[in-house]
Amino acid sequence: MTIIKVSDEQEIINKLTSYVQKISNDAIYNRGNFYIGLSGGSVVKYLCESLPKIDTDWSKWTLAFCDERVVPEDSNDSTFGTYKRDLIPKTSLKESQFVTIKQGVSAEEAAKDYIEKLKKAFGGDEFKFDLLLLGMGPDGHTCSLFPGHPLLTEASVSVASITDSPKPPPARITLTFPVLNNARNCIYAISGSGKADMVKRILKDKEDLPAGRVKPDGGSLYWIVDEAAAVHL
Ligand SMILES: O=C1O[C@H](COP(=O)(O)O)[C@@H](O)[C@H](O)[C@H]1O
Numbered sequence: 001m002t003i004i005k006v007s008d009e010q011e012i013i014n015k016l017t018s019y020v021q022k023i024s025n026d027a028i029y030n031r032g033n034f035y036i037g038l039s040g041g042s043v044v045k046y047l048c049e050s051l052p053k054i055d056t057d058w059s060k061w062t063l064a065f066c067d068e069r070v071v072p073e074d075s076n077d078s079t080f081g082t083y084k085r086d087l088i089p090k091t092s093l094k095e096s097q098f099v100t101i102k103q104g105v106s107a108e109e110a111a112k113d114y115i116e117k118l119k120k121a122f123g124g125d126e127f128k129f130d131l132l133l134l135g136m137g138p139d140g141h142t143c144s145l146f147p148g149h150p151l152l153t154e155a156s157v158s159v160a161s162i163t164d165s166p167k168p169p170p171a172r173i174t175l176t177f178p179v180l181n182n183a184r185n186c187i188y189a190i191s192g193s194g195k196a197d198m199v200k201r202i203l204k205d206k207e208d209l210p211a212g213r214v215k216p217d218g219g220s221l222y223w224i225v226d227e228a229a230a231v232h233l
Pocket residue numbers: 039040041042043066067068134135136137138141142143144167
């Protein structure tokens with residue numbers, strides 16, 4: 001694990017730009033395509049600023065979601081809806097390159113459908129992402145994997161549904177830990193004093209909280225943390 005301390009949010013964006021550029025171009029050079037998993041929450045604004053600065057072959061990108069809220073695409077809570085509005089117009093990405101959730105169905109059905117869509121995208125049932133871009137809530141959750149929730153030990157499915165998310169909206173789908181820990185690279189982008197206590201509990205005190213369980217098997221893990229969030233490290 002590499003912890004990268006930066007001064008502020010602008011530096012988080014700069015670091016993301018250089019890391020994603022390198023990882024995407026390596027993936028395209030070595031395997032001909034690039035599979036990335038995007039998160040929601042505060043990470044969205046960083047990515048909508050950093051990704052358009054990247055020099056890459058956008059046509060080789062497939063973009064899926066580490067988790068997604070089961071809401072209409074035009075809802076402010078829809079993670080895809082936000083990237084569609086704030087990222088796509090700034091790049092030459094096409095909407096069809098995003099693996100999106102089925103609309104108008106239950107979380108359970110959306111999760112099952114998402115597994116099928118990922119199988120098509122990856123050409124098989126091993127979902128090996130080149131890069132997952134992750135956020136962490138002040139309670140230590142990542143994706144839609146919350147402290148103390150039974151989904152933390154879910155290993156029978158690659159994408160699970162949740163209808164009792166402690167953070168609204170309650171219905172979501174999420175990648176499970178076996179998929180997260182099968183990624184080639186995972187990057188957390190964390191900012192602000194509101195995350196400082198949790199950053200310390202996970203990175204210094206090594207408490208067993210969901211975000212700390214991301215340890216890609218044979219892959220690389222980076223935590224980009226700004227000064228305010230890293231204050232207790
Ligand atoms: O609800 C969610 O929360 C986490 C963390 O969000 P943040 O705003 O505290 O950064 C996010 O990573 C996840 O994708 C999202 O659905």
